[in-house]
Amino acid sequence: MFLCDMKLGNKGIVKKVKANDNIIKRLLDIGLIEGTLVECVLKSPFNDPKAYLIRGATIAIRDDDCKEIEVDLL
């Protein structure tokens, strides 16, 4: 499953981080690496972007930016 497909309240572990170069650096910055626990906590009124709980911080990410990040649902 991909990060952007997670439903509200879903939790998962990041399996593979793939995105274009600019985005990947941003994601690494906030600590989104393989093995990180993520939880989808918010949806914006138009469903995109969504916000995820990553290492204690709530981070909004666009679906397009995380559509290639694989997660294993817990």
Next chain:
Amino acid sequence: MKVVALAGNPNVGKSTVFNILTGMHQHTGNWPGKTVDNANGIFKYKNINYNIYDLPGTYSLMAHSKEEEVARDFICFEEHDLVIVVCDAVCLERNLNLVLQILEITDKVIVCVNLLDEAKKKKISVNLKKLQEILGVPVVGTSARNKKGIDKLLNALESKKFNPIEVKYDDNLETAIANILPYLEGKTKNLNPRWVALNLLSYDEKLYNSLKDYLNFDIFTDEFIKNQLFNIKREIDLDIVNTITNSTVKKAEEIANKVVTFNNKDYNAKDRKIDKILTSKLFGIPIMLILLMVIFWITIKGANYPSDLLFKFFSWLEKYILNFLQLINTPWWFSEILVNGIYRVLTWVISVMLPPMAIFFPLFTLLEDSGFLPRIAFNLDKAFKKCCSCGKQALTMCMGFGCNAVGVSGARIIDSPRERLIAILTNVFVPCNGRFPTMITIITIFFVGINSNNIFLSIVILTLLILLGIFLTFLVSFLLSKTVLKGIPSSFTLELPPYRRPQFLKVLVRSIFNRTIFVLGRAIIVAIPAGAIIWLFANINIDGISLLNHVASFLDPFAKAIGLDGVILIAFILGFPANEIVVPIMLMAYMATGQIIEFSNLESLRQILVVNGWTLTTAICVLVFSLCHFPCSTTCLTIKKETGSLKWTLVSILLPTIIGIILCFIIKQLSIFF
């Protein structure tokens, strides 16, 4: 004098710490990206002078956006004796990431774990002593907002115990570093050679250029090193950036696990509940609108009374000033200039413009402090994405409500240069604090009626006007993205900070005070000469007609075609140094050329305008033109500074002006049918 840098993730309280140490008033706000430029201040502790720099927040030293670059370049390349890394106790793990990266550059680091009060409330405890042992540098705990722990931070400034841990990377990478190190010996000035080696291996163009400038030589011109690097890179065949980050993040995780205890796993449940409502499909957008209207309501309602009082007071005083001037036999022209020119423009700005400005501004600051602004960006990002721009533009627009110049420099938080430029060019469609009172006055005089209590109608009209501005922002962003600034939307990641209770009293007092001083200062610098000039214009005659009339009648045909008149156009043009003088100039010009009407209440203002040919169409056109008023001189200078280009500055002036002209022209033409 010792130089100290305050670094850290965004929104962890760096500026708050800075303010306490220096006694200065750097702006703080509960959202990531408030500070976008270095600020420095001086303080003294135990007879040593410190020069401390407040840096913009950054998640890592691989800068992506302009404001992060500012911070990165300072930490890496400026001379400093100490770096204080401010951390968020609630989210320590992610913060340690940056700590570890900075420790790679310099040993002289003090870790300041801030927001301990918030952590305590959320039942999160941090073992500071253990953290200090692990990191090998001084660690102090603070709650900067409550001024707790600052003494410990000051004490730590004298510490001599710096023995930081080193992150060990993948074996291959370590070998690679070891292989390069000998070649760098003696060539890296004050920089840690290991860090330089790491960066040569992970090669980032921008950082490399800064490095080149700092070291004054291009390492890659050294064929030998270049070949070495090339070989090493080929041999280890690793995604180096990924490897480095992975190791740092894992190390941070390991440390955090040892020192942080969560006694309530669900510590942000309350924030989540609020978020669910504020970002819901049903309520998200309406709540934002209602909030805006409530702010307008408080502003208009609150400004009404003081405004009226000041107005009456100044017109009462005017008679006495005139009498007094007569008494001491001042020449007529002098008292005219003084009273009809300077005094009236100045008192107008103070009585009519100042109260709404002084009320609106603190309200917005409260909103900023609560943490609501990033949610606006979150809610609206999809729309911005459709226009191929970035949701953070919503944050720059919010700043624009306070002051367009701040909005323009705030655009640094946007990663992509293209999207940043769009945000800069469209910021003017958000009416700034100086244009609000103009709009409110015209709406009150022309749409609602002065004595009517129908405040709701004013709010609705004002809100519609703001919505038009937002619509124009989207439209222009879209058009720019499809033409001169072609491109696809880049990325958007934004941290949504926890909600914080604003410090009501402090914010109110501080920002009302600041605004008042600021507006008064500007009124004195700008309104006085403007008042004098307009009086001279109106009273110097050529061929029996005043200069003002000459210019006005020259502009008239064009101005009339777009629903305005020559005088209004002159006022808008003269409003370049400060938007708040547009209406007073307009009135001054009308009064100087036409009938003398007693200038004692808002009703008389309405008469002045009506006698000079104002209709409903004129009022609408003035409102729209004011919404599209080209950026004021301060904003223009900021745009020039931020874009570094005269061309874009010119575009930023022409773009809204042309749109304003087109809109007003359409309105005028349509009005003929009614």
